[in-house]
Amino acid sequence: MKKLISIIFLLYIAYQLFVVFYAIPFGTDEVRSKVGKFYLEHSPKDLQVANTVTSIVVNFRGFDTLGEVTVLFLASTALGSILFRRREVHTRLSHLRTSVEASSIVRVTGRILFPMIVLLGAYVFIHGHLTPGGGFQGGVIIATGFLFLLLAYRQFTIDHKTIMWVESLAGITFAGIGLVGIFMGKTFLENFLGVGKLNELISGGIIPLIYIAVGFKVAAELTGILDTILLISITVDETENQTEKNG
């Protein structure tokens, strides 16, 4: 009965939503916002950046991105504090990953593919202002490479101190570049470097620098999240084994 009522209710919401969005023009030129047209005209002219999405994320709405990276940092910190009650559990278990080894195909492929995945990620975030991609995508790709190694080698550990350092340095770089804009007598995150020429690797002023910092930060944060959540599975295995031995 409860399910039936909720289904009728949801179908009504779906119908109303569909009617509203069906009335909006789709696929024509009038659908584009004025601010979108402004960005499209000013990104290649003023900033000489080919990828307009990158120039919006890093330059026009750079403050927004700083907040977003902070939210991601909070998520990775909260994950650690929710899952681990004591610090010593974390350090005691980090050398215990020898229970089950993956098959040799996975291990060899992981060893060969890992440098290529990291290279692809670095390529994606260095060329973020020229081709599709950027710091977020590149960082996620690098985290996928680390995930591959974590799955293939059970004794592979990630030093959380290194991750913390990389993350903090990248964050300081982002905020520091923003503060330099203030010291130059302009606003926070002002593009103070020369913009160069359209479709060249060194163009767009501070945009590639910030996106490289964002790439390192996102890669470190997501690797930390994955390592924490995979470590917890090993914790549960170990406690299960111990209770079986005792009982």
Next chain:
Amino acid sequence: MDNLQILKIAFYGASISLIIVGLYAVITKRNLIKIVLGLSIMDNGLNLLFITIGFVNNGTAPIFSPLVMEKYKTVEAASQVMVDPVVQALVLTAIVIGFGVTAVALALVLRLYRHHNTTNIDEIRNLKW
């Protein structure tokens, strides 16, 4: 019906049904992991809705690559055929934040399971700590 109208119904229909199916899972399911799964499906539907609103038929991606500049010569002519970049920038950040939200929600589920030894939301409510 022409192509554009079919595309409109397909994209809007797909995104709205994803949102509604996700909402159904959140309302009626009693398993915590299923609820987080429903939230993730809702997230995907909303992202597709945003991208669909910014689409321009026969347009190109908002990137002034050498090939595009060669075809249209000037920046003004090229920007006339490009899709809206603002929604793409918004959705780009929304996807990454959505992953962070899912990870924290699953960590809370794991913690609740360790405390109560169940993922059923009704049983957890009945236990009263």
Next chain:
Amino acid sequence: MSTILTILVVIGAIVLIAAALFAVHKRDLVVATVATSVISLVLSLFYFLLQAPDVALTEAAIGVALTTIIFIVTIRNTKRFED
């Protein structure tokens, strides 16, 4: 968009809705998680067709790889079947 792409989009939309219903209905949570990763895969194709390559790249990496793995690790540490 051309007629062939329109047909592709209609098929993709049907797959999307079917996978979402399957994921919500199925009692085995691992199968449901794999169905959501199918949703992400089709969505990644949709974003590419809607001229958003940046978003397609992000969705392919996050939705298919990372979200699936954290769900599967959580299911492994809790109960596999919904009751």
